[in-house]
Amino acid sequence: MIVATKKPIEEILVALAPYESVLILGCGTCVTVCNVGGEREVSLLHSALRVAIANSLMQQKRFHEYTVKRQCDREFLEALKGKSEEVDAILSLACGVGVQVLADYFSDIPCIPAVNTVFMGSSSTFGIWDERCAGCGECRLYETAGICPVTRCNKGILNGPCGGAKNGRCEANKEMDCAWLLIYERLLKLDQLDRMRKYSPPRNYGNLKRPKRVIIT
Ligand code: SF4
Ligand code: SF4
Secondary structure (H helix, E strand, C coil), rough: CEEECCCHHHHHHHHHHHCEEEEEEEEECHHHHHHCHHHHHHHHHHHHHHHHHCCCCCCCEEEEEEECCCCCCCCHHHHHHHCCCCCCEEEEECCHHHHHHHHCCCCCCCCCECCCEEEEEEEEECCCEEEEEEECCCCCCCCCCCHHHHHHHCCCCCCCCCCCEEEEEECCCCEEEEHHHHHHHHHHHHHCCCCHHCCCCCCCCCHHCCCCCCCCC
16 A cells, blocks of 8 residues: 655645635545545644644635545546635645646646655554555566565665675664565575575666556456
8 A cells, every 4th residue: 555644734834825725635545544644634634734823824724624535536536526616725635646636637726745655565563654565567576475675675686685684684774674584584484495596687777667657458
């Protein structure tokens, strides 16, 4: 899933300064799961904004709340048609994909992000999210026992380990386990240690075109 973090309220207030009527729009999928952009967070942000602008020149602002199932899917944005006519701007709590789909859909209304999109990942412990996939387009998890070296090795090396790990921790980020030691241990468990000797060729970044496009028929 896509993981995001809340933007500082001061940054949001600067972006909202020119607008009088603002729709605070949540997204009911990834950002709801990571507790930054669902219905509850829309309500909390609304309250925080009200408190922040009390006794200021901005106190006349009007806020509206709504949450759609997914902002990255145009079919769920249709429900906003009536609401969007009442507002000067939309403050979106969706990931960067959701904000862009929203801005395309309502191209005559400014769409402002209220969160920072950080990575695709998962949570193994309550409240802690870790990056797990960079969408590299050439998945090699089969060769690395289901552990991604592109995201989990600090150097992103495809033929590890680099040799710098100490006590199982990465030399470049001591808070993280060495991805290549994890790969080694998992391969050992799977009786596939021979894969450690297999050379993984470098990616040809020259072939990588941005933005990427996938056509599924
Ligand atoms: S190798 Fe890693 S970054 Fe690439 S697609 Fe697979 S999980 Fe994602
Ligand atoms: S210590 Fe492990 S995770 Fe860190 S850079 Fe070296 S191989 Fe990658």
